[in-house]
Amino acid sequence: MHKKKISITTKILFALVTGIVFGLVANIFFPQAANDVLSKWILNPVGNVFLRAIKMLVVPLVLFSLICGSASVGDVKKLGRVGGKIFIFYMCTTAFAVSIALLLANVLKPGVGVKLPAATSVKAAQAPFLMDIFVNMVPTNPIEAMVKGDMLQIIVFAIIFGTAMTLIGEKVKPLLNIMNQVNSVLLKMIGIIMNIAPYGVFALISGVVMNQGLKVLIPLLKYFLVCLLVMAIHVLFVYGGALRLIGKLNPIKFFKKFWPVMVMALSTSSSNATIPLNLETCEKKFGASKSVASFTIPLGATINMDGTGIMQGVAALFIAQIYGTNLSIQQQIMIILVATLASIGTAGVPSAGVVMLSMVLQQVGLPLEGVALVLSIDRLVDMARTTVNITGDAVGTLIVANSEGEVDLDIYYDRVKNSAA
Numbered sequence: 309m310h311k312k313k314i315s316i317t318t319k320i321l322f323a324l325v326t327g328i329v330f331g332l333v334a335n336i337f338f339p340q341a342a343n344d345v346l347s348k349w350i351l352n353p354v355g356n357v358f359l360r361a362i363k364m365l366v367v368p369l370v371l372f373s374l375i376c377g378s379a380s381v382g383d384v385k386k387l388g389r390v391g392g393k394i395f396i397f398y399m400c401t402t403a404f405a406v407s408i409a410l411l412l413a414n415v416l417k418p419g420v421g422v423k424l425p426a427a428t429s430v431k432a433a434q435a436p437f438l439m440d441i442f443v444n445m446v447p448t449n450p451i452e453a454m455v456k457g458d459m460l461q462i463i464v465f466a467i468i469f470g471t472a473m474t475l476i477g478e479k480v481k482p483l484l485n486i487m488n489q490v491n492s493v494l495l496k497m498i499g500i501i502m503n504i505a506p507y508g509v510f511a512l513i514s515g516v517v518m519n520q521g522l523k524v525l526i527p528l529l530k531y532f533l534v535c536l537l538v539m540a541i542h543v544l545f546v547y548g549g550a551l552r553l554i555g556k557l558n559p560i561k562f563f564k565k566f567w568p569v570m571v572m573a574l575s576t577s578s579s580n581a582t583i584p585l586n587l588e589t590c591e592k593k594f595g596a597s598k599s600v601a602s603f604t605i606p607l608g609a610t611i612n613m614d615g616t617g618i619m620q621g622v623a624a625l626f627i628a629q630i631y632g633t634n635l636s637i638q639q640q641i642m643i644i645l646v647a648t649l650a651s652i653g654t655a656g657v658p659s660a661g662v663v664m665l666s667m668v669l670q671q672v673g674l675p676l677e678g679v680a681l682v683l684s685i686d687r688l689v690d691m692a693r694t695t696v697n698i699t700g701d702a703v704g705t706l707i708v709a710n711s712e713g714e715v716d717l718d719i720y721y722d723r724v725k726n727s728a729a
């Protein structure tokens with residue numbers, strides 16, 4: 309068991325590296341027609357089968373794990389405490405992430421001197437109204453929420469459902485048992501689907517690299533690099549530091565065991581699609597209790613988007629610099645606020661963050677056409693920011709769980725052989 313799992317994670321890494329190399333080779337040396345055929349007949353189908361198989365699990369898993377999680381905390385006060393702590397962690401780290409992004413974008417000035425072809429023909433997305441995010445969190449019809457895959461609404465429904473079960477107590481124990489069993493079946497299904505992950509990762513990554521190539525990167529290289537730099541700083545120092553200082557956990561151990569989840573986020577560009585593996589990793593490899601992780605991971609995938617916040621901070625300044633506008637301190641504080649709140653309403657699916665960027669730009673009076681400027685390389689930025697987003701979810705989960713004494717440190721530090729490692 310132990311050996312088999314390691315070989316799958318190694319295969320995933322191998323798939324990532326060969327996928328990138330293959331994509332680059334195809335982009336540079338193969339004729340466009342050959343790449344089109346390859347994408348259409350092999351890469352897209354394989355990548356899509358993998359993506360669809362994971363997505364198939366997301367809605368039921370979020371629903372059942374959140375209900376079981378909030379019902380098995382066993383005490384409404386504790387549920388409120390865990391909820392409060394994780395919410396504060398998610399919001400503060402996002403605000404911090406946007407602040408670092410603004411600081412570095414002010415210093416490094418990615419937009420100064422950049423000449424871009426006028427790309428204003430792309431229509432900017434309609435900016436959503438901020439308060440609608442909060443109102444729409446409450447579903448009028450939970451079944452509709454599940455059909456549409458509206459995570460925020462599913463979360464609200466599941467938490468209230470689980471809380472009600474906690475309040476009833478003993479009488480609904482049999483129901484909780486059944487739900488827990490469904491949950492274990494869903495987790496087992498993830499195990500089965502992960503067997504095709506290496507092929508999926510190869511197909512998704514090589515497809516992106518092959519089609520994007522490096523050409524699109526050149527005019528926006530500075531913007532891309534500043535985003536990557538801020539994200540690296542945030543992951544290594546903010547998350548690493550928080551794990552060590554607040555969570556009292558070894559960050560190196562964390563990253564050593566967490567990277568397969570990062571690869572998954574990188575290749576799918578979707579926090580939602582990463583929920584199953586993230587959940588499994590937090591429970592089985594880090595020893596976080598099910599009741600905390602099954603509550604905080606789906607929540608984080610939906611409302612915690614530090615990488616997206618970083619992109620929005622850098623993009624806002626990049627766009628301001630290109631248009632030659634100066635943003636005052638007040639406007640920049642506004643960006644921190646709006647980007648942090650907007651992260652709650654940003655869905656954990658590819659490209660959601662760039663739609664929300666229009667809201668951030670609108671709040672500070674920047675031209676919405678700016679979105680069109682960063683759109684051409686958004687897929688690459690999306691891969692990076694999704695990786696940051698889901699890392700924040702796991703870090704927050706472990707810190708909060710450990711503060712409640714809900715991390716099995718023997719599993720975290722591999723002091724016992726655990727069944728799923």
Ligand code: ASP
Pocket residue numbers: 577578579580613615616654655656657658659660661662690693694697
């Ligand atoms: N793709 C991101 C995620 O799933 C959201 C975004 O587009 O920023 O976390």
